[in-house]
Amino acid sequence: MHATSFESLTYILSPIHGLDARAKIAATLLLICGIVLTPPLRAVEALLLASLMLGVAAIARLPIGRLLRRSAAVLPFAATIALLAPLQHSGGSWNAAGLASSWAGGGWMITWGILSKAWFSAFAMIVLAASTRSADLLAALRRLKVPDVFVMLLSFIARYVGVLASQLRSLRIALASRAPHLSGRALLRSSGSLAGNLFVRSYERGERIYQAMLSRGYTGTLPASAAGRIGPAEVLFVMTALLTAAAVALY
Amino acid sequence: MHIPDGMLEARTWIPAWLGSAGVLAYGIRRVRQTLSDGTIVMMAVMAALIFALQMLNFPVAGGTSGHFAGGAAAAIVLGLWPAMLVMAAVLTVQALFFADGGITALGANMLTLAVVAPLVGWTVHRIIVRPTSSRGARLGASFAAAWLSCVSAAIVAALMLWLSGRAPLVPVVGVMSMWHALIGIGEGAITAGLVGYLLAVRPDLLDDAGRPIDMRVARKALVGLGALALVAAGLSFVASSSPDGLEYAYEHVGGALADVTLLSSPMPDYLMPGIGNETLAGILAGIVGVIVTGVLAYTLLTALRARRAADTAE
Known part of the structure; x- marks a missing residue:
């Protein structure tokens, strides 16, 4: 699940991709807060949110089917907790009469609430991640006053996780081709050594990275890029999100 | 996940x-x-x-x-x-x-x-x-x-x-x-x-x-954790004893919709009888948790200090 990033989608050219990342972050946060703070979504609210998000995804020329499938990945996990609600409300009764009773209905509403909110919020986050290049996202966080040590951690993760993950993959392939039938304890033990091995390699890579940074004039802070500005389009985007969130949360 | x-x-x-x-x-x-x-x-x-x-x-x-x-x-x-x-x-x-x-x-x-x-x-x-x-x-x-x-x-x-x-x-x-x-x-x-x-x-x-563990740092960390737990217990008490502003507004503004109970029940758990006990149980659990953690931490720290004293005496 971690491995699927949205990097390829962030290079699409569209009005949404062109917006300042700060505006997109603010709009996404507002929208998700609106979704999360409301009681279980009513049909009208769900319709409003769905049309807004699908509209934005369409303007951004994103593959909507893929985004829907990807965002639906939260559902199985959310469902394990969400399905407890009807049980709690039916007084622990497992039979159909209990679960279909009117007082279990409140529980089913909670189930719907959790699942719909999880799906809508995940979809909003995916639209953000798929329409913003990671460098822009990081620069925006920095301009939003996130401490730069933290932004540096984020940018190094974004930069190197793919490299280290492919190194991990080749270590595992090497392990599997030398010892194809490992199982149980032996596998766990070699996984530990494998993790240690990758640790040492990454540490040495880190030393080389730091020397490279020093030789390029690193003085303790990453250079800031001040591209992008808040214009009318950004204001419109954030206001739309704010009004939708307010409508959903307060209506 | x-x-x-x-x-x-x-x-x-x-x-x-x-x-x-x-x-x-x-x-x-x-x-x-x-x-x-x-x-x-x-x-x-x-x-x-x-x-x-x-x-x-x-x-x-x-x-x-x-x-x-x-x-x-x-x-x-x-x-x-x-x-x-x-x-x-x-x-x-x-x-x-x-x-x-x-x-x-x-x-x-x-x-x-x-x-x-x-x-x-x-x-x-x-x-x-x-x-x-x-x-x-x-x-x-x-x-x-x-x-x-x-x-x-x-x-x-x-x-x-x-x-x-x-x-x-x-x-x-x-x-x-x-x-x-x-x-x-x-x-x-x-x-x-x-x-x-x-x-x-x-x-x-x-x-x-x-x-060896630095006692001052450890004590600071434990005091911080204890304070955090207390704040959390307090917040959960405040949150569960009165509906928050948004929900309050919702109940009043949305009063007209109250007959559509299925769709508008904003806080089904507050409608349940015996909520008072549940709230009380929650706070009690929080307090008991904080006390137990505190006692454990204290015992642990005392034991450690004794051990460190023994180490340096050797």
Whole structure:
């Protein structure tokens, strides 16, 4: 699940991709807060949110089917907790009469609430991640006053996780081709050594990275890029999100 | 898999956000004061490593699998505060770039995986390991640290689900801790393997793991945790005894819709009889938890101090 990033989608050219990342972050946060703070979504609210998000995804020329499938990945996990609600409300009764009773209905509403909110919020986050290049996202966080040590951690993760993950993959392939039938304890033990091995390699890579940074004039802070500005389009985007969130949360 | 948005109530995710943001802000200040530029760059590469290592998965039971989380391993190898920042950064990237775990739930996910897991792992490891510890003792300590950090993070996650009214207290804590007691075996084995490999190959990379625990730091950390627990208990009391502003407004403005109970019931749990007892039980549980933690911490610290005094006397 971690491995699927949205990097390829962030290079699409569209009005949404062109917006300042700060505006997109603010709009996404507002929208998700609106979704999360409301009681279980009513049909009208769900319709409003769905049309807004699908509209934005369409303007951004994103593959909507893929985004829907990807965002639906939260559902199985959310469902394990969400399905407890009807049980709690039916007084622990497992039979159909209990679960279909009117007082279990409140529980089913909670189930719907959790699942719909999880799906809508995940979809909003995916639209953000798929329409913003990671460098822009990081620069925006920095301009939003996130401490730069933290932004540096984020940018190094974004930069190197793919490299280290492919190194991990080749270590595992090497392990599997030398010892194809490992199982149980032996596998766990070699996984530990494998993790240690990758640790040492990454540490040495880190030393080389730091020397490279020093030789390029690193003085303790990453250079800031001040591209992008808040214009009318950004204001419109954030206001739309704010009004939708307010409508959903307060209506 | 991390908690997605929409699963926790505002009375849980807002305090969790504030709590973990506070801890991390302190951590950032400390790291900036104590670490050199070079060490911070190394820490950033290690953050990418922890993320990559989370792709290590292992079978658990009944065809399901768990994956390495790395909170305890990071704390053992990098030290407490760097580990917290590294884990928090990993979770943030997962939420922002990969849409894994919610953004409102990010504070809660950080509380379990970036605060509780490294803290428990680091403390357990520090308490067991001495400068003179044998290799076996160190591996055992790493295993225990990772196992306990996995289980305690799961218990905190279960408590947050309970606080949000998602599940009854005893079953959710029971199921979560049982399940993570199994996952913790894999976590512990990989952590011990990692530490064992480093001990054999690059023992210099292990953080000052052999140094005896600094009592002042430990006491400060425990006082902080206690205060946090008290604040959380207080907030949950306030939150559960009166509906928050939004819900209050909703009940009044939306009064006309009250007959559509199915669609508008904003807080079904407040309509249940016996809520007073439940609230009371919640506060009591919180207070008992704080007291038990305090007593445990005190006993532990006294024992440690005695042990350290004995060490220096030798």
